[in-house]
Amino acid sequence: MKLEVKEALKKGFSELEIGKNHEIPEVSDSYGEIGKSKIDALKKSIEEIHEMIQGRERLSRKIHEEGETLKSEIRGYLSENEKIQIASSDPSREKNDLRHKKIEISELQINEKIGCWKDVALLKKELREYERELLEKEDRLRMFEKILEEEE
Numbered sequence: 001m002k003l004e005v006k007e008a009l010k011k012g013f014s015e016l017e018i019g020k021n022h023e024i025p026e027v028s029d030s031y032g033e034i035g036k037s038k039i040d041a042l043k044k045s046i047e048e049i050h051e052m053i054q055g056r057e058r059l060s061r062k063i064h065e066e067g068e069t070l071k072s073e074i075r076g077y078l079s080e081n082e083k084i085q086i087a088s089s090d091p092s093r094e095k096n097d098l099r100h101k102k103i104e105i106s107e108l109q110i111n112e113k114i115g116c117w118k119d120v121a122l123l124k125k126e127l128r129e130y131e132r133e134l135l136e137k138e139d140r141l142r143m144f145e146k147i148l149e150e151e152e
Contacts, residue, residue: 038137046131049123056119060112060116067106
């Protein structure tokens with residue numbers, strides 16, 4: 001029968017007998033579970049960052065495509081009405097406004113590309129940090145498991 005340390009001391013057993021009779025909880029199981037849960041959390045974070053990178057790149061492509069569609073519509077409108085007089089008080093001003101809109105859309109597309117690049121760069125930096133931390137934790141867990149195997 002296993003005895004608790006306090007009970008053993010009360011009964012006057014020597015320290016050697018206490019060591020033999022005292023139940024030591026399995027450290028490897030609890031540490032391993034904690035380590036694995038942290039590793040799983042890091043893997044999930046890494047997966048989420050990959051998804052965020054892909055989502056940001058999709059959003060950027062969509063914005064670029066919509067900009068191209070708008071510019072194409074403006075070009076079409078301008079070419080259709082090049083020969084036809086636009087029914088307004090100042091047709092050249094309306095054409096210039098449309099050309100200016102094309103320029104604004106192009107600027108928006110360029111700014112979106114830059115913004116996307118910056119966002120992806122920040123996400124990749126965070127991703128590298130999580131991957132480094134994951135590798136460290138996996139290495140520590142393997143080393144701890146190896147030490148425990150050697151002690152057995």
